[in-house]
Amino acid sequence: MELALIGLGKMGSGMSRRLLKQGFRVAGYDVNPGAVAALEPEGLRPLKAIQEVRTTLTAPRIVWLMLPAGTVTEEAVQTLGEVLEAGDLVVDGGNAFYKDSMRRAAWLEARGIQFADVGVSGGVWGERHGYGLMMGATAAAAARLEPILKALAPAPDKGWVHVGPVGAGHFAKMVHNGIEYALMQAYAEGFEILRQKKEFRIDLARLAEAWRHGTVIRSWLLDLTAAALAEDQDLEGVAPYVPDSGEGRWTVQEAVDLGVPVPTISGALWERFASQQEARYAYKLLAVMRRAFGGHAVKRNEG
Template sequence: MEPNLDIGVVGLGVMGRSLALNMLDHGFEVGGSDLSADLVRLYSDGGGERARGFATTEEMVTALKRPRRVLIMVPAGRPVDAVLSDLSGYLQAGDIVIDGGNSNYHDTQRRIVEASERGVLFVGAGVSGGEDGARHGPSIMPGGSEAAWPHVAPALQAIAAKGPDGDPCCDWLGGGGCGHAVKTVHNGIEYAFMQAISESYALLKAGSGMDGGALAKTFESWNAGAMRSYLLEITAAIFGVAGTSGPLVDEVLDEAQQKGTGKWTAEMSLDLGVPCPTLAEAVFARGVSSRRELRGSIAERHASGGVGVDTPVAEPEDVRQALFATVVLAFAQGLDLIGSASEAHGWNVKLERVAKLWRAGCIIRIAFLDRISEAMLSAGSKHLLLDPWFAEHVAAAAPGLRRTVAASAMHGVGCPVMASALAYYDTIRATRLPHNLLQAQRDAFGAHTYRRLDGSGVFHTDWLGDGATTTIG
């Protein structure tokens, strides 16, 4: 039989199956394979006569038109390498592999090189939107072997979500592992956005005792204008679901799980020396939540967290401003990290393009992403806070953020992400930081040297002896 499939999907779990069905809906002939016969059957049954399931990868690859295009949708790490090892016996020079999972971008960099040695083109494509997005229109962030793009663009752009202007939320980002790096940072921003909303919930509940209905109305009212977003939309909906004696969410165990992309964002930040404290603090907050037994034991000895003030925990309008400022600062940190990674690795990622890909389909979609795209495109806007609109609106929201963080501290309501956002805002705009003392300390105990404000050279001072200074260079 003449090969007639446009693309094959390896891994027919929730995301892989949803993407395959999405491509079928858009007129592409799609094969699917999985280690689970039940998942292959589920795909075949769900896609109708045109959905072709295969018991083995070899059978599916044989049915693909040249250049063969294979989309891998399996868990990150060793499972991806196992699939690639299996495929290596069947693919030829010019064929294309797309890794659509949440892979570490360092692994993607390695796999591009390994694939190129066999003449195979490799694309690392971050996919955001969850099951519904994958089925009806996700945000897709591809990068890697650019020669593959003309061959995979028709399918990927067809199934992607469409922005307000009708453009697909899928476009080529650059070389190397940039696609997965951008998706990793997307998830880091997602962690911070979700944590900031959760801190808002804690403050509103502690301050006014809002019930589920009031909380739903509050978050619904906030989901407007520049803050209109998917995460605020689902938050309002969550508070509208009734449990046994209030909103069902109050009966959910307060332990947040994680799969690793938030941690990778923090590691990426540290590796590149780009400060992203708000993104990192969101990861730590999930870690604290997972230590529920320890929290309970410590609470028995430290029951009172506040200082006995009579003022409200936080005014709702202050909390709204704090949420807005925190989310903007999370985006600012994430984009700074992507830009720095692109420069370090030579990816040539355009930040305005990244922002456009996030406008629809993905979890962090928010109304001000169009403004972010414009800000990143404008000359000189290397950081989001340099843009006039964001500078003005963050400055306007900063007093609410300050009052909210102060109130949370006075009342003992932990808000680590909001507090870190405020600290970042105050330090990133400071013309003078106390790190002159810190560097002097380093020189005192380790002879690490220092530079002077006048830029005259590099020096070492005998701080603990006679105070003599030596010019090093």
């Protein structure tokens, strides 16, 4: 089975490697030629431009986008709409807003091109352990994509789901990321309370490691937090600055539109805004968690 993967950053490159190792024929393009060249020895067929998917792949084609939400994805979809043929399938695996995905699907459908939106979770660890995948698609498109999702997931029968029609995949991933905001905030606040109780001199690294085993609050996020604290629980050099990449805002806005109270998720979003204005240990820990699971850069502490 073959496909093209457009966007070979942290996620796209890992997904390409995982598919190549399982025998898929993968063609790849990235604006950075070095990202393409790095994967060629592993079997990637290089593309010099997005337009080359038409001549490189055999119809009906599958083209999977792993690009930043917004203008970059919009331009890629527009390009594919002009070069692909009826029966081809475009998949957006980035963190696009679900209403944009629905609009793009309608535009491509008018040209006879299928569209699926797949929320992808797993960060930089997905290549080794598998990705969590939430697919929004028609039944026909979902059937075509099933072998790819089974290969990318932690196991063929675990970690992937056809959520519903187009838009549902990115909607589910949006809410997933809103929950992620809240979980991270809870850990960060808890560890800050522990750190501020100076007279107990609690070793945060040892406590976090103990919590990983047998406790109610054990999780992968706690695993990553424990690893970061074991390396440096003072988090020297990490600025207490936590960006919000969009999904948390979208989740809160959608909750307002639906009349659903989400005080925990919205509170976590407000805290990210606050981190851009004041310094706290909790914000340092949030920044380190984002780096641990997603490879996101941290702002360095200049002082």
